Amino acid sequence: MKLVPWKSKSVASYTPSIIGDELVSFQREMNSLMNSFFNRGELVIPQMLDTSFYPSIDLKEKDNKYLLDADVPGMNEADIDIDFHNKTLTIKGEKKSEKETRDSGYVCVERSSGTFRRDIYLDEDIDQNNIKAELKDGVLHVELLKKEKAKESHKKIAIQH
Numbered sequence: 001m002k003l004v005p006w007k008s009k010s011v012a013s014y015t016p017s018i019i020g021d022e023l024v025s026f027q028r029e030m031n032s033l034m035n036s037f038f039n040r041g042e043l044v045i046p047q048m049l050d051t052s053f054y055p056s057i058d059l060k061e062k063d064n065k066y067l068l069d070a071d072v073p074g075m076n077e078a079d080i081d082i083d084f085h086n087k088t089l090t091i092k093g094e095k096k097s098e099k100e101t102r103d104s105g106y107v108c109v110e111r112s113s114g115t116f117r118r119d120i121y122l123d124e125d126i127d128q129n130n131i132k133a134e135l136k137d138g139v140l141h142v143e144l145l146k147k148e149k150a151k152e153s154h155k156k157i158a159i160q161h
Contacts, residue, residue: 054116055093055140066122066144073138080140082133089120089144 058069070091072080080093096113125147132143 055091055118057091057118057120059120064146064148066124066126066146068120068140068142068144070118070140070142071138072135072140075135075138077135080135082131082140082142084126084128084131084144087122087124087126089122089142091118091120091140091142092116 056071060067068089072093072095074097075093075095079095080091083090083092092115094113094115097111099110101108101110122144127145127147130145134141
């Protein structure tokens with residue numbers, strides 16, 4: 001590989017074969033690195049994805065309200081915290097699970113936990129006194145009523161002398 005002064009050539013002046021050769025070389029190095037990492041004998045990787053739980057959310061807007069559904073399987077009311085402040089609905093929670101397997105000669109206990117936080121900004125004024133939440137069959141249902149907009153009124157203003 002030749003050293004080329006920075007200002008003497010642009011990226012466009014490199015031929016496709018040189019760029020292709022560099023990419024193939026990079027691919028080989030990455031393959032080698034990944035193979036050396038994962039081929040260490042009996043490598044057991046725990047369920048890392050369970051440590052960060054991020055529930056899916058559906059948000060629907062109806063005429064006078066928002067309806068939110070969040071998937072939170074295996075959680076109960078004590079695991080979930082819901083807050084509304086400055087037009088933002090915040091749903092926080094912590095999911096914990098423990099699984100024990102017993103067989104002849106061994107006992108295996110696996111634990112996992114993870115926390116999440118979802119902030120949903122709503123561009124409407126919400127009636128904070130009428131927010132309802134319900135947890136049923138692993139789905140959190142939240143209903144947020146919009147504040148009624150002030151009716152436009154018309155008033156004639158007299159000019160004073």
